[in-house]
Amino acid sequence: xxxxxxxxxxxxxxxxxxKKSLFGKTHEIRAVQxxxxxIYQGETLGLIGESGSGKTTLSHLILGLIPPDNxxxxxxxxxxxxxxxxxxxxxxxxxxALDPLKTVYELVSEPLKLHQIQFExxxxxxxxxxxxxxxxxxxxxxxxxxxxxxxQKQRVGIARAIASRPKFLILDEPVSALDISVQGQIVNLLxxxxxxxxxxxxxxxxxxxxxxxxxxxxxxMHQGVLIEVGxxxxxxxxxQMSYTKKLxxxxxxx
Numbered sequence: 001x002x003x004x005x006x007x008x009x010x011x012x013x014x015x016x017x018x019k020k021s022l023f024g025k026t027h028e029i030r031a032v033q034x035x036x037x038x039i040y041q042g043e044t045l046g047l048i049g050e051s052g053s054g055k056t057t058l059s060h061l062i063l064g065l066i067p068p069d070n071x072x073x074x075x076x077x078x079x080x081x082x083x084x085x086x087x088x089x090x091x092x093x094x095x096x097a098l099d100p101l102k103t104v105y106e107l108v109s110e111p112l113k114l115h116q117i118q119f120e121x122x123x124x125x126x127x128x129x130x131x132x133x134x135x136x137x138x139x140x141x142x143x144x145x146x147x148x149x150x151x152q153k154q155r156v157g158i159a160r161a162i163a164s165r166p167k168f169l170i171l172d173e174p175v176s177a178l179d180i181s182v183q184g185q186i187v188n189l190l191x192x193x194x195x196x197x198x199x200x201x202x203x204x205x206x207x208x209x210x211x212x213x214x215x216x217x218x219x220x221m222h223q224g225v226l227i228e229v230g231x232x233x234x235x236x237x238x239x240q241m242s243y244t245k246k247l248x249x250x251x252x253x254x
Contacts, residue, residue, distance in 0.1 A: 005038035006200050007062070007168060012036075012071035014057055014224075031057040033224045035071070039168075044194065044201040046215030046232070048208060048247065054224040055204045059170045062202070063089060075168065085115045088161040092173035094153035100146035104131070104156055107145065111163040130159045133196070135189060151182035158189065162197060171203045175210065187214060208247060212236060220244050 014032040019025070032054045039045050047055050060066045062073055064084065072079070075086060091097040098107055108127045112119070119126040128138040134155040145153055154174065161169055171190065175183040187210060193199060205211050211218060211232070218235040220228040222243045228235065239245050 003040075006041040006076060007037075007039040007202075008072075008074045008077075009035055009037040009062075010072045010074075012058075012061060012073065013069045014054075014061060014066065015069050030224045032061065032068075035224075035226050037219060037226060037229070039200060039202060041167075041200055042194075042198065043216040044203055044214055046203045046205060046211035046218045047221060048205060048211055048218055049221035050206060050247075052223075053221040055221055056172060057224075058221070059089065059172055059202070059204055062170060063087060085164045086166050087168045087170070088164060088166040089170040089172060090154075090157050090161050090174045092177055094145070094150070094157050094177075097157055098145045098153060098160075101144060103142050103144055104136075104148070105141045107156055108159045108163055111160055115164040117164060130163055131155075133162065133193065134159045135185075150178055151185065154178060154182075154186055155189070158186075158193070162193065162199075166199070168200045168202070171201055171205075173205055173207075174203075176205070176207060183210070190214065208236075220247070 012032055012035040013030075016029040016031055017026050018029060019027070035058065047058070049055055057066070061068055105124070105127055108130055109123055111117070112123065112126060124141070127141060131138055131141065136152060136155050136159070140148060140152065145156060148156070174190070175186045178186060190201070191214065194201060203211065203214055215232050217230065218232050219226055220235070220241065220243065228239065228241045228244050235244065236248065239248055
């Protein structure tokens, strides 16, 4: 693991303001609060916490989809907003991320065209190569995603994410919407791609069983605050915070 962080987050804040009622007072929701975090090249950092803890908001901040209220996010010491090609995401729900009326070929070729990626051979050859990397046959290329299985859709989503040759992938609950029988296949695929392509992962999940299998380190979020960070072994065997102990209790009681 490189000693220099690939991604550095410094004093990051994101607040939302909502009215409790039409004439009520504005209520402040602190989605992310004074968050500091480093992610190192070649590692998988598992970000865990219950729903509403701020995990997805943090991923949107890293992707530049929403602006922070305070703080900074840098990737290789460059502001992350200038690095859309290098930072990509694999979503939880493919039906929201993949147009069901587009073919697999259209979906996987889009980022190649958008980022003007250079490759050998034809565009069809490159799409075939990417599909092969995620374990899909080129025979699916001209099928619409509405006609393929959930596991195949997620593989298409992964192919799209790696098409632009990113260095960093955000995996936002990438297997939670899949059947148990398919989850292990996708996790093993992600481990394989990390090794083959030299990727770094931020793995967002509420499932500690999968986080334990996939992550080098774990970071625990609670109500927008990063409360504990350590190696997977440290967090699982010697958690310091009561909230982390509660999460682990839920794991071992299942």
